[in-house]
Amino acid sequence: MVALTMKLSMKLALLELLLMSLSIIPSYGVLQVGFYNGKCNTTNVEKIVSKVVKKHFIRDRFITAALVRMQFHDCFVHGCDASILIDGNQTEKDALSNGSVKGFEVIDEAKATLEKICPGVVSCADIIVIAARVSVFLDGGKWYHVQTGRRDGLISQASDVDLPSPYLSISETIQAFAKKGLSIQDMVLLLGGHSVGMTHCTFIQDRLYNFQHSGKTDQTMNPTLAQFLKRRCPKDKIGQVLIPLNSKTNNVNLIDNSFYKQILVGRGILQIDQEIALDSRTSDFVKELAKNNNTFLAKFGEAMVKMGAIEVLTGEQGEIRRSCNSSLR
Ligand code: HEM
Known part of the structure; x- marks a missing residue:
């Protein structure tokens, strides 16, 4: 147990260093590594998300499973556009196969924190991908550079959720x-x-x-x-x-x-x-x-990273929600 706690403290320290190095990573493609550099005042967006994930991870390590699965369930339906987060009548969240998806509170908390610093800048779709990466790293995984610059989707319908079932060949x-x-x-x-x-x-x-x-x-x-x-x-x-x-x-x-x-x-x-x-x-x-x-x-x-690039909305497409669980339109 002591060894496990020490390992976690070392990981947390390393996480700080990795986040600091973000600004020197080159950008490529439509999505970019470090898209938010300089866009949220002087705040390091990924660091804010990491802080929130870290807090939840220390309380409950199963948050990694929840966030990794959330990225899969988001990206496979209408692309990685945070459509899984929308509340309402018969939205994706209501679909049977999303019934046990968890971790929404982590995304909401990160978004609320970021909205106070730079309103309307950071998409919920990017927060999901950043949060999943941080949780993987904290839970034994290797650090990988996530690309950002996604926009949030405007459509979320339970009937569109067609995830591969465990019974498929x-x-x-x-x-x-x-x-x-x-x-x-x-x-x-x-x-x-x-x-x-x-x-x-x-x-x-x-x-x-x-x-x-x-x-x-x-x-x-x-x-x-x-x-x-x-x-x-x-x-x-x-x-x-x-x-x-x-x-x-x-x-x-x-x-x-x-x-x-x-x-x-x-x-x-x-x-x-x-x-x-x-x-x-x-x-x-x-x-x-x-x-x-x-x-x-x-x-x-x-x-x-590859899954995180499925059918993404960028540029002027979609929106940047103010609250992850409801669309602006
Ligand atoms: C053919 C594709 C897949 C099938 C059929 C499948 C099926 C399932 C099922 C049946 C569960 C249990 C759900 C429950 O009992 O509530 C589950 C959980 C999970 N899946 Fe998958 N999955 C697939 C692909 C993926 C992918 C691509 C990822 C992520 C990279 C993923 C990550 C997870 C994780 C982390 C959990 C545990 C969630 C938790 O404990 O909160 N799965 N999956």
Whole structure:
């Protein structure tokens, strides 16, 4: 525990240094690294967001899982435009698959702080991406430079939420990622987000008790894990029980390559996670990532940046909201 606290203090100190170095990173593309430099008076926007994330992370490390997932759920529907944050009748937030998305309070707090310093400048879409990056870094990940300059979207409808479901085949999942401009390797890397966080038992009920209507357990699941999960997720009481998405046994919530090591020995929790270890299109890459944590951490950051660029609004498009949960129009 002492070692873990020391490691966290060192990470927090390093975070300060990395944020200070932001102004010397070159910009490229429509989105830019350091877009807000000099745009919010003399304030370092990323530092403000980091401070808020840090405060929440110290209280609850599971905030990393919440923010990483929020970026995925935002970017896959109408692009990374913060459409997931809008309150109202039948907005994206109301969609079934967004029912357990968390972390909205972190984004709202960062936005409220920034609005006091430089109103109408920083988009909620950028805050999501910056917050996810900070949380990844605090939770064992490598620092990656996020691009900014996104604008907030004007549309948010529950009926538009069409995220890949855990029951899709691997081919269908590959297609869903390809539609967003993401490669098979990006998909494998981003599923590494499942090294942290939890799932409801409902999402593995079929794997445990009636895999593909066979009345049996999924044979690709390690039998010891299946036994353990059946005790945690009894057939008649699936309800709201949560289990870790990463089946490693030491229970430390970290962004690392342990997820890939687990799926290689049949200890994947979600069906799609297990499938990437078994399918010929993905298994070699899974093995490579399982062997080298540094490779995974570096490439995971790159994949998050790539996902962060999906269908973004820039320039005069969209808006900069004053409050992340409501559109100005
Ligand atoms: C085929 C694609 C994916 C499927 C089918 C999928 C499915 C799921 C499911 C079923 C859960 C549990 C939800 C619950 O019980 O409330 C979950 C949680 C999570 N997902 Fe995914 N996911 C996918 C891709 C991703 C990607 C690309 C990321 C991020 C890079 C991601 C990050 C997470 C995280 C961090 C959690 C835990 C959230 C928490 O504990 O708060 N997922 N995912």
